[in-house]
Amino acid sequence: MMERSEAELIAAVLKGDAASFEPLVAKYSPRVFATARRYARRESEIEDIAQEVWLKAFDKLKSFRGEAPFEHWLMRMAVRTCYDFLRGHQRNRISSFSEISEPEEDWLERFVAEPGNAAEDADAAKMLINRVLEKLSPEARLVIQLLEIEDRSVKEIAKLTGWSVPLVKVRAFRARSEMRKILLRITQNKYL
């Protein structure tokens, strides 16, 4: 059987053929899961986010006008669902830094002694940045993730999040300073 195009599948779903949604889920789930994994750690939470994204996409499919690719529309939904998830789990991020692991401490010590010697591809650096990201407020985390880590433009972020361009800029400024404060707290505890 010939494979149906995305537009045909969407049209079929809108006509009431829910089974036509399945190929779309199969095609774009890797992207949805990758996005969810940037904001949640536990596999059960990641699955919940992905599930919510797809159920929202099904419910709001009527609002998809086909002007932009389906993937962009879906990613907007995924980012906003992740943001809602972060806001819903805010309490979890308030904890002390005393739980920094030994490899992370070693990496920091190496950085203090000789910044060039502390490799960014080290597992300890990855653990440390994940820990720092978890401490950020939901807005700051989303902005740092999209702007600094995924290297997206302010305009793109505005589209993804539904925030205005000036708001993204303000939040980016605040996010950077929030991150610096967290880093200062870590380093003050250990090295000052």
Next chain:
Amino acid sequence: MKLAELQKKLIAAARLQAPDERVPYAFEKRITALIAARAKADRWVFWARGLWRAAAPCVAVAVVFGAVALFQPATPDNGNDLSQDFANTLLASAELPDNSSTP
């Protein structure tokens, strides 16, 4: 310590983490099943919602009729009690004189 440099280094470390695109087995089937189950549940919700909506007007009608019955001015009693009439009619045959024994 140079915080800005540390920040840059950690951001670079985050960039090096490749996004994991693993999807659980038969995830798309699960989503389709969930959507189908929700559609079934929606039908029940439709009926329940309709019935709930109908309940309020029904209660309003009952209250109105109850009020009308309660506050209706009493009709002048001409001495005929319905229950008495009913008993009279029912026992009428019993009170008839027994003509069969007379010649």
